[in-house]
Amino acid sequence: MVRTWSTHLLLVSGMERPDEAWTWFLLHIREVIGTPEHLVVISDRHNSIANGMRNVYPTVPHCICYYHLKQNLKKKAPKRGDVMQLYKLVAYSYRTEVCDKYLTNISNIHRRSFDYLVDVGVERWSLAYCPEKRYGFMTTNIAEVINTAAKKARKLPITSLVEFLRDLMQKWFYNRRKAANKGSSVLTDFALEHGNKIQEKSQQCVVQPIDYTKYVVKDNEGIVWTVDLELRTCTCRKFDLDRLPCAHAIAVCKHIRVPKERLCSDYFTTQWLQTAYALSIHPVPHPSSWVLPEHVSSCIVHPPEDRRPSGRPKKIRIRSSLEGPETRVCTNCGESGHNRITCTKPRKAPSISKSSSSSIGQKPSVRRQRACGRCGVLGHNIQTCSNVEAKP
Numbered sequence: 444m445v446r447t448w449s450t451h452l453l454l455v456s457g458m459e460r461p462d463e464a465w466t467w468f469l470l471h472i473r474e475v476i477g478t479p480e481h482l483v484v485i486s487d488r489h490n491s492i493a494n495g496m497r498n499v500y501p502t503v504p505h506c507i508c509y510y511h512l513k514q515n516l517k518k519k520a521p522k523r524g525d526v527m528q529l530y531k532l533v534a535y536s537y538r539t540e541v542c543d544k545y546l547t548n549i550s551n552i553h554r555r556s557f558d559y560l561v562d563v564g565v566e567r568w569s570l571a572y573c574p575e576k577r578y579g580f581m582t583t584n585i586a587e588v589i590n591t592a593a594k595k596a597r598k599l600p601i602t603s604l605v606e607f608l609r610d611l612m613q614k615w616f617y618n619r620r621k622a623a624n625k626g627s628s629v630l631t632d633f634a635l636e637h638g639n640k641i642q643e644k645s646q647q648c649v650v651q652p653i654d655y656t657k658y659v660v661k662d663n664e665g666i667v668w669t670v671d672l673e674l675r676t677c678t679c680r681k682f683d684l685d686r687l688p689c690a691h692a693i694a695v696c697k698h699i700r701v702p703k704e705r706l707c708s709d710y711f712t713t714q715w716l717q718t719a720y721a722l723s724i725h726p727v728p729h730p731s732s733w734v735l736p737e738h739v740s741s742c743i744v745h746p747p748e749d750r751r752p753s754g755r756p757k758k759i760r761i762r763s764s765l766e767g768p769e770t771r772v773c774t775n776c777g778e779s780g781h782n783r784i785t786c787t788k789p790r791k792a793p794s795i796s797k798s799s800s801s802s803i804g805q806k807p808s809v810r811r812q813r814a815c816g817r818c819g820v821l822g823h824n825i826q827t828c829s830n831v832e833a834k835p
Contacts, residue, residue: 465495473499483575485583487511488563507568509534509581520556530560534569534581537680542571570684578710579685606727613724620720626713629704634687634711638703641690648694658698660691670695675706687711
C-alpha cells in the first residue's frame with residue numbers, strides 16, 4: 444500500500460495465493476471507507492474476490508458486472524442474439540414483474556441460458572432484484588478506465604508503476620476539482636442531462652393529488668403511476684433505484700411548483716462533487732528525506748514465493764470492455780474483415796523505391812527469361828516441352 448497525505452493507493456496482484464491477496468486488498472479498503480450504509484460491491488465472478496468478500500464484507504451485497512456475465516453467457520448460447528437481447532432487458536428492468544416476463548421468455552427459447560442465469564443469482568446482476576441500490580451502475584467500466592490508462596505503464600517496474608498511477612490520480616483529481624468548482628447549478632451536469640432527457644415525457648403526464656404527499660400520474664399511454672414525495676418513490680421504480688426523479692415525479696413537481704432539485708439524492712449535487720475531489724494528492728518525497736520507524740527500516744523484504752509459470756510471459760493484456768475488439772484492415776484495399784491474401788480487389792501496383800526513383804534515365808532492370816533447351820521457345824523448359832520432334 445502506498446499512502447499519500449490524503450489518499451490511499453492499493454495494488455493487488457494475483458499470484459499463487461489470490462485469496463490472500465484479495466482479502467488483504469479488501470481489508471485495507473475497509474480501513475479507508477469503512478462499511479457505509481447501502482454499500483454494494485460490483486465485480487466479475489472470480490472465486491478469490493467472492494472468498495475475500497465473504498471474509499471481509501459478509502453482509503455487503505456482492506453483485507456481478509453485467510458485461511462480464513454477458514461474456515460468460517455467450518459461451519453458453521453462442522450466436523444467440525435473441526438471448527443476449529432478453530438478458531439485457533432483464534438486467535436493466537426496474538420492476539420485478541417485467542424482469543420475470545423476460546426471464547420466462549429466455550426459459551422458453553434457451554433453457555440452458557435460463558438455468559445458468561438463475562444459478563448465478565438474479566439478485567446479483569439485475570436492477571429489479573438487487574437488495575440495495577446500484578444507482579444504475581451495472582458494469583465495472585469505472586475500474587476498467589484505470590486498465591486502459593495504464594496500458595503502457597504496466598511494463599514498468601512496480602515502483603515506477605505506482606508512481607505513474609499516483610501522478611495520474613493527481614491530475615484527475617485536480618481537473619475534476621477545477622470542473623466541479625466551476626459548477627453554478629445545484630445539480631451536477633449528469634443530473635441536469637438526465638432531467639433534460641425526460642423533460643418532454645413529463646409534459647405529457649396528467650397529475651391528480653391523493654393527499655399532500657401522494658399523487659396519481661397518468662402518462663401519454665394511459666398507464667397510471669403513483670408518486671410518493673415523502674418516501675421519494677414511484678411505482679415505476681426508477682425514482683426509487685436511481686435516486687433521481689423520474690418523468691412522473693418531475694410532472695408532480697411542476698404541478699405543485701416545487702423545484703425538482705429537492706427530490707434528487709445528495710450524491711448528485713454539485714456540493715457533494717466538490718467534496719469528493721476536495722483533497723489533494725501530493726507527490727512522494729525523495730527517499731533521503733524519509734523518516735522511517737525502526738521496525739520498518741529493519742524489515743527485510745524478500746521476493747514473493749511464487750512459481751514462475753512455464754512459457755514466455757504474456758505482454759499483451761486482456762482487453763477491457765471500454766477498448767472493444769481490435770480491428771485489423773487489409774493492406775491492399777484498407778477495408779476490414781479480411782487480409783491481403785483473401786482480398787478480392789485488384790492488387791495495387793508496387794511502389795517505386797527511393798533508390799530506383801533517384802536513378803533517372805536508367806532503364807529498369809528486367810528479369811531474364813530462359814528459353815527451352817529443346818525447341819528454343821520462351822515460357823517453358825525441356826521437361827514440359829511438347830515438341831518431341833525437336834532435337835536438343
